[in-house]
Amino acid sequence: MTDSQSEAARSEVVEADTIHSLDASVRNIWRIKGAGLTLLLLLPSLFYDLTHLFDPGSWLPFGVLSGTVLVLGLIYCLAWPRLRYRAWGFALRPEELYTEHGVLNHIRTVVPLRRIQHVDVSQDLIEREFALGRLVVHTAGSRSSDVVVPGLPLGEAERIRDEVKRFILEDPLTEDPV
Template sequence: MAQLSKRISERAVSVWRIYALIRFTIFLLVYIIVCFLLMKFDGPKWVVFLLAVLFLADLFLFVLLWPRWRWQRWRYDVREQEIEIEHGVWIIKRTLIPMSRVQHVDLKQGPLLKKYKLASITIFTAATVHEIPALDEQEAEKLRHVISAFVKVDDRDV
């Protein structure tokens, strides 16, 4: 099996860490409320300890490690006849999208991606939607045009 050559931007790690911190902050608020209620109503102290351990494990795994692992395993390749995407940390998913199935391509950029000068490409087929996340803005725009050109060439071949 050939190794895919292109990677998403390494700045994706920072963006994914910020998203994880937002989720982590929500988890922290729930943790504080649960601990407060347990203390107020004389709940078991071991539950507070267990929640603290889960809280710290979540911080370590999903904020510090997971975004880096996710970035290291993201690969894609765009060829004239197909788009190949590979991603996943523990379970690797490889997807091959024939250009003949591509209906349209969107470029997506939320406020956080914009701050880091990143954008995501969304590829629509009749069956599903695929995304190549966190590309450099210029690379994303170029890739959108390349895929669109390949799709138009493929349409003329039909």
């Protein structure tokens, strides 16, 4: 097989790879976390509003503060996870991990597998309820050296981890990763 042929074959393989979205239930995790954050902000603002209810000198009319927090919080809980989910995509390709994400700031990242120092699969309390895991890929890069893929079914995350591990272990080049 000549070089150009193998080149063509590889790019075909790359083309054939679809970009995967995260597991759909990750939206619920984001909603729950967003709701928690909203509640955390809402309680103090409600407290402020109630304690200044009969204060004529108050520079904010009653309910403005907690109302703003509530509206922003609702948007953050309901609409934001959907947008975030739609923006997220990843693909484990023959030689690289590809991710794209971000609602406001769009970020496209290619991490060559041979640059990966180690891989973790982590799970927090809420993620455990949904049987989802989070893939954390560490590189020796100088900036944003960790690449995180949230909301993968745990089994899938572990399979990706093992695949990356296999790639690194079977690397015929015995050079330092950096």
